[in-house]
Amino acid sequence: MFAAPLGLLTYITWVGLGMGDLTAYFTLQREGWAHYFDFGSYTLDVLGNTAVGRHDYLFAFSVPDLLGVQLVLALPFLIALMLRKKPPLVLVAYTLASVITVLGTQQMFGNTGRYLLPVFPLLLAPAAALSRLKWPSLAVFFGTAAIASGWYAHYVIFELGIP
Structure with missing residues (x-):
């Protein structure tokens, strides 16, 4: 439980030390990505x-x-x-x-x-x-989900141009 956040804290510290400001990671998130x-x-x-x-x-x-x-x-x-x-x-x-x-x-x-x-x-x-559905229903459900997923992947990459 205590070890889990160590990777994140280490990364935030590394970015902060590299930029000369311990809050640099959060500054980048807010000002560079508008993510806060x-x-x-x-x-x-x-x-x-x-x-x-x-x-x-x-x-x-x-x-x-x-x-x-x-x-x-x-x-x-x-x-x-x-x-x-x-x-x-x-x-x-x-x-x-x-x-x-x-x-x-x-x-x-x-x-x-x-x-x-x-x-x-x-x-x-x-x-x-x-899990209670029979195979034909599952095939229709997952087939539809796969087609919708493929359409959306195409839309995001080729229409929006967002990686």
Whole structure:
């Protein structure tokens, strides 16, 4: 438990010593990438703007942002389904802390799904439901997911040009 954050702390210190300022990592995140914890202000701005069809906020990309909004709207349901499975408290804490961190941070909103990928406990209940499906249904589900995933990968790389 104590060793886990040592890699991050070492990296932050290394960047700070290399730049001559121990807060250099956080300065880079804020000023270079516009990526910092803002207590959800940016998330609320994106949700409000997307709801009325406007895209005049920082890092506005209509398709990825719409997908991000759909994911954010699904989060309460996924959290409720996860809690119904009664997972260990450590998984609940990890999930809620991760969701709060992602939604409370100013970032490219279209990356919300990518930042939530490590929050696997949200998918425990849907995975249990999928386990009850027969092979033909699973083939349709995963085939559709693969096609949608491939389309989105193409869109991000070739349409948006964002690596």
